[in-house]
Amino acid sequence: MPKRGGGRPRNWRENEHFEHDDRTHTNTTRRVSFKPGTHKGKNKFRSWNDAKLQLLDDDIDMGATGGPPQPRRGGFRGRGGRMNSPAPRMHQVKRKFIIGPLPWYQIIIPHGAKHDKDLILRALLTFMSPEVFIPHYYSTNGHAAIFYVDDVKIAEKLFNADRKISMPDGFNMVVIVKNSVPTVTLNDEIKEKMKLTMAKRYNAATKALDMTKFHADPDLSEVFIALFRPVIMLAAVDIMAENIPDLEALNLNDNKLNGLDHLKILSTKLKNLKILYLGDNRIPFLGSLEPLKNLPLVELYLKGNPLVNRFSDHDIYISDVRKKFPKLLRLDGVDLPPAIGFDVAEDASLPPRQQSFLVDPSGQDLVREFLTQYFAIYDSESRQSLLDAYHEHASFSMAAYYISSESRAPPPMSARLNSYISTSRNLLRVRDRDHRKRLLKIGRLHVVSFLSDLPKTTHDLMGFAVDLLVFTPAMIVLTMNGTFKETSTASNPSRSFHRTFVIVPNANGGFSIINDMLFVTNTTKQQEEKPFTTGKLELPAATPVAAVAAPAPAPTAEESHKMMLGLLGQQTGMNEHWSMNCLQETGWDLQRAIFIFNQLHSEGKIPPEAFVK
Template sequence: MPKRGGGRNNRNWRNNDNDHFEHDDRIRSNNTRRVSFKPGTNKGKNKFSNFPNDMSKLMLDDDIDMGAQGGHGGHGGPRGPMHKGSFRGRGGMRLNSPVPRGHGIPNKKFVAGMLPYYQVIIPYGAKHERDVVLKALLSYMSPDVFIPHYYKITGNAATFYVDDASVAEKLFYADRKITMSDGFKLVVIVRNSVPKVTIDAEMKEKMKLTMAKRYNATTKALDLTKFHADPDLTDIFCALFRPMIMLAAIDIMEENIPDLEALNLNDNKLHGIDHLKVLATKLKSLKILYMGDNRIPFLGSLESIKALPLVELYLKGNPLVNRFRDHEIYVSDVRKKFPKLTRLDGADLPPAIGFDVSEVLTLPPRQQSFLVDPSGQDLVREFLTQYFAIYDSDSRQQLLEAYHENAIMSMATNYLTNDNRNSANTRLNAYITNSRNILRVTERESRRRYLKQGRLQLVSFLSDLPRTKHDLMGFAVDLHVFTPTLIVLTMSGVFKETVTVNTPTRNFHRTFTIVPNGSGGFSIVNDMLFITNTTRQQRDEAFATSLPEASTSSAPAPAPAPAPAPAPAAGGDEAAKMQAMVLLSQQTGMNQHWSMNCLQETGWDLQRALFIFNQLQSEGKIPPEAFVK
């Protein structure tokens, strides 16, 4: 009885459809299985003897086996078709192994790979003409069609590549389903693999010529859509999803069209794009980029190109787009990476909410103070000097004249985030108990209770606060509104508590709303005060500049209260009136008649008269005859 698996008369073994390469698996007397690929070992049987010795490397380089289960002796089993010690006999079972109960021959299953190309191997395909093999495959797959790339004969085998997973799956299941004219069934092996390529000068020249015909010099745009399928590149593998090929293409662009503004990379099977970060340095004028119908998985993959100043981007057809259920969120997240984007996926975007300052512009210089009307500068300076002279004195009772009878005030205070609240210098206990911080005081009645209403209650509250000295020269003052009927003034600065231990410094922000009063002066109707601790820089810079020396002129000193004195009674100092009229006439250019009328209407308050003159003059309401002398 012949030994199992050996002998030339064992025609079942030789003609077994599951054995593509017809290995010699004869079992010796010691039951040790041996394998030999030497020519002549199986004379008349090893029809694949002309297959090159490095074919195993060709098939296994960057390959992923498409068969999820065994069952056909050319491409079954997870360990690969030619792994030593894993040869199988009929039905894909290991020799000398018992047949499993209740199980038939397992079916092979196609599993899509990560690579975008699939290698198709036809053992003994050299026996037939190229058109014959392809016609047989196309006939089987009809009505579906495919394009074979890089068809060639290697030894006795025919190989080519396809770039579509659905086509690869249909070819995978065509194995041994097609009977050729000589009666043999066509063996089809499908592997997830890409062709090997060496980028040399000849290949770069072909790429350069192909890119030249796709370049539009008028729009400075280069269209590389489905670059690998260009008719001029059919004889070489030039897929841009391979990083080394993409980088070679970018080098060609940098050398020949460095001012490129638009680049189309649609339908190139791009997946990982980390290497595209060189675009920002090599193509600095690039503003339009199309990468649709590729395989970019996540929005985070675009980090590599976020340095590009893109105004238009096309991403439709990538898996990353489908990860967003809300289109508005998708648009928002893309714009976070590309703030200058005005067009996305072929649709115009609404104007972005925010600030986009051009790099070529510079911000205006910082100002210590802002005055909506420069004519209010003197009035503001005088007001602040008088108010804080009283506030920093031993008695704040004189501030009664500065506030309106129905004035309202609120104070809020808060600690800085880095304050040590156990330190005596940073404790705000003198202010925190009366703080109307609406983030903390949420009840309506409590908020009302923390308001100080009426000038008596208001000045009494101010008198109970710690004694202070303000750094007037360090104030930042903003005059927001300056009209004859309303003044809105804000300021911020630093003061120190003069009677507190260690004289701690505080930072404050204050807003005054001021209106004219019945006596020709001004009164504060609303006062908002915020107090916190100073930063280290504020402490170091506080009181660095001293106040200017008092004027030694014979002009009378200003009144201690911000409200000017009322008009003098009849029969008063006529000389003082005449002096005010002359000063107003000199500063305004009006004649004495109009200057006197202006002073009479303002109760002989020179500052008030100047303020009203500047306001009316800016509105064009002063007639020309007022300047006729």
């Protein structure tokens, strides 16, 4: 009578082989007892989770059933009502093949050692015809025959061959398929075999090394040298660096490569590498090539990788690859069109860094005086005096955002920009056009009122970086960045800012701000380490650009009127007669003339003849 809990376990382990095969004519009946407390077989688990943990400890069995067995409570009542009658025979659930995460599969033939290798392989190939496969690393372990395949389709067909092939002795061949990779211990002997195999694959004339499908090389048939294993790849790179450091071309096609992080060392160990083939591998994303970006590649082959199929537009694929490898001339075997760039030598030196830039040195005194007066009022107790600094139709816009890693993590309380974020016009934050328009301040009263509500400050004038970009009689464009401290906030937090002023002449012979844009953010570590000073603003003499090297003489009133007349005609499209009338009626105030034109034009009050030239 068979022992309770018997039956051949389906989870085969190393050095564990079965002492019987299933004959085609064998028909045994096994009784099952469902008495409570009598489950004492070898496959006893306290819970289904315990059973799963036991399976995970071994290689992954590619068979799957409909789910875990559900224990029956109490005994089984037979047709006659007698307890503990034999359970009715259930239909066996068909097992399904499950694709494993690894590209290799172990094939186990229990009791295959008693047959010749050729007999077993011939029987499998006959069953799978016309499919063929290569049995890697065929060996025997106890009574079992073991080999590996590296194709999921072949592994599935071998899985389906289980118990369907009759052997000469009358037994059906049992075929067990597991997702498992052959093991190898990297030692000096293995490294020497790798070196000799790589030597025969090297072309000294072209300085090229062909490592295509390296693990399948006939000279490595007894060991598993897979380059997708980082330890093997790093050993191969060390051999290259030691013996062929001037290598220029490397072919790594069809090696089942996935992660490439460990290949970052290629740029330091093989500095002359310019051609790299990575086709027919398993590289999932273009970002996986990031460790190779420092290689001066002129040719790259990626066809056959999943990353290529992620691009629906081939031009975008080429563009994104070129961003990582700017010197690339050939991709996937096709010559690339010349890249659009600047004809600048690689060793060209940039001009020296300047803290400030002045397009015209004659504007140095004016800029210094203007900024000193402006921020003296801005940092005072009351900002109402700034009304004189702004044009009647001035506009003001402010944006605020956290920079660096602080945009991904809550900043400390002292560094938060709550006073600015709520009224920020950041285009990425405020998407509603009407809301964005309401946050734009128009008119000097609205601008100064808004500025007065911002926290009180003191600016580090000595640390300002000032750029004078436009300096003409009709317009001045001035940008600056630096730091300030909030004097009315607890702990006096420091802020970083960037500001742009567009300045125009006013009717009183002075200057007014027509447009003001402010950006506020948290300070960087470099800004926090610099000492905070409140001294006088200093603008070092800057070298002017050649086009405006000589300062222009101050224009006469007639020249100024002529210039404004031309600017108004360009912006409005009106002819000279109507432009002249508009400027005369506004007292030759260009900005006011433009404002009135826009208002009348929107109301349809400007006749068509004003645009006839």
